[in-house]
Amino acid sequence: MRPWPADPDTAPARLAVVTLTLTAFRNYARLRLVLDGRPVVLAGPNGAGKTNILEAISYLGAGRGLRGARLGDVDQRREGATRPWAVAAVLDGPHGRFEVGTGRDGAAAVHRRLVRIDGKPRSGPAALADRVPVLWLTPDQDRLFLDQPAARRRFLDKLVAVLDPAHATRINEYERALRERARLLKEPGADPDWLSALERTMAETGIAIAAARLLAVADLTRTAARGIGPFPAAVVAAVGKAEDWLARCPALEAEDRLAGALAGSRARDAEAGGAAHGPHRTDMAVSHGESGLAAAALSTGEQKCLLLSIVLGAARIQAEKRGFAPLLLLDEVSAHLDEDHRRALYREVAALGAQAWMTGTDATLFSVLGEGARFLRIADGCVYDSA
Numbered sequence: 001m002r003p004w005p006a007d008p009d010t011a012p013a014r015l016a017v018v019t020l021t022l023t024a025f026r027n028y029a030r031l032r033l034v035l036d037g038r039p040v041v042l043a044g045p046n047g048a049g050k051t052n053i054l055e056a057i058s059y060l061g062a063g064r065g066l067r068g069a070r071l072g073d074v075d076q077r078r079e080g081a082t083r084p085w086a087v088a089a090v091l092d093g094p095h096g097r098f099e100v101g102t103g104r105d106g107a108a109a110v111h112r113r114l115v116r117i118d119g120k121p122r123s124g125p126a127a128l129a130d131r132v133p134v135l136w137l138t139p140d141q142d143r144l145f146l147d148q149p150a151a152r153r154r155f156l157d158k159l160v161a162v163l164d165p166a167h168a169t170r171i172n173e174y175e176r177a178l179r180e181r182a183r184l185l186k187e188p189g190a191d192p193d194w195l196s197a198l199e200r201t202m203a204e205t206g207i208a209i210a211a212a213r214l215l216a217v218a219d220l221t222r223t224a225a226r227g228i229g230p231f232p233a234a235v236v237a238a239v240g241k242a243e244d245w246l247a248r249c250p251a252l253e254a255e256d257r258l259a260g261a262l263a264g265s266r267a268r269d270a271e272a273g274g275a276a277h278g279p280h281r282t283d284m285a286v287s288h289g290e291s292g293l294a295a296a297a298l299s300t301g302e303q304k305c306l307l308l309s310i311v312l313g314a315a316r317i318q319a320e321k322r323g324f325a326p327l328l329l330l331d332e333v334s335a336h337l338d339e340d341h342r343r344a345l346y347r348e349v350a351a352l353g354a355q356a357w358m359t360g361t362d363a364t365l366f367s368v369l370g371e372g373a374r375f376l377r378i379a380d381g382c383v384y385d386s387a
């Protein structure tokens, strides 16, 4: 493995958490970790608190966190505990050191997340998406290819948002218009001009979403074809009407088509709720680059390798575009991989210069990393340095 500290002349620029402080976060009343930029291995028994640390780091980026949890569920459940959860971190980035603080707003009646970057309050996902790109792979995603399209769409959008930080904002805007239109359609005698304005917003943001997805899947497929060690090349596609229209006609025409389809489905949408058309119905289709088999037809281990190949590919694209790799949260990934793939994963993490946070119950699966990683042992919500 690459020696540490890495040679500063040849090492890629790095985004890394250097201190992490959790307060009232799940099983941690308080935890403070001081790190040095290397990848981190968190080893310990079931229920010790490994995934919770990855979840805390996921909140340094934009979005709803690695578990997609409700904000109130993250508060530490413990008799007498009333504090809202908080995560604070100091990070080293390509442009220097910066601080991110986030947590549930304890003062607000409706649960919402507060974000500060270098002490200044920030709203909207764009700032975090830009400063702290984070990608993850968790055991929950083992069935992604067999799951509902919504899970795959969320996974795809997460990848797109790392490659294009404005994506999360577009999705928020689109979903706000979608919800507003659905609410309006339930009202008798809803103002058709208002509906048309909302449908126009949905069409414009919706086609922009589709465009970002098409660019990302083309990039992902191209990068995967270059090969990441023994990981299978993945062919990734965004399959939906919005993407289809955009692939076949100019963007303005695709917008008109989507706006027209929405106007034509008002009666149906008023009845059924939601909207029959739009990028919120898109699926992500993945197949094996060599055999051409659909991902769902592959073995469990092969599906995991294909997912990892996509995530590592996205990290590579981001590293090539912006000069530094995203944070990688790899929950129990090594346990699923054979020796060959495990070594290839560690090699790729080193080549990317990514601060990967890797968990497992068995630290020996990571021993080949040697000085190339920081090893922490977790037991009952306490973290210890292990040699």
Ligand SMILES: Nc1ncnc2c1ncn2[C@@H]1O[C@H](COP(=O)(O)OP(=O)(O)OP(=O)(O)O)[C@@H](O)[C@H]1O
Pocket: 025, 026, 027, 028, 044, 045, 046, 047, 048, 049, 050, 051, 052, 053, 073, 074, 075, 076, 077, 078, 361
């Ligand atoms: N809101 C909460 N308040 C207090 N404890 C919580 C909360 N949510 C989860 N926990 C507890 O945190 C503990 C650690 O969970 P975590 O998922 O991090 O374990 P883990 O080390 O990843 O285990 P495994 O190896 O089984 O995946 C669990 O016992 C869980 O019940």
Ligand SMILES: [Mg+2]
Pocket: 050, 051, 052, 331
């Ligand atoms: Mg876990």
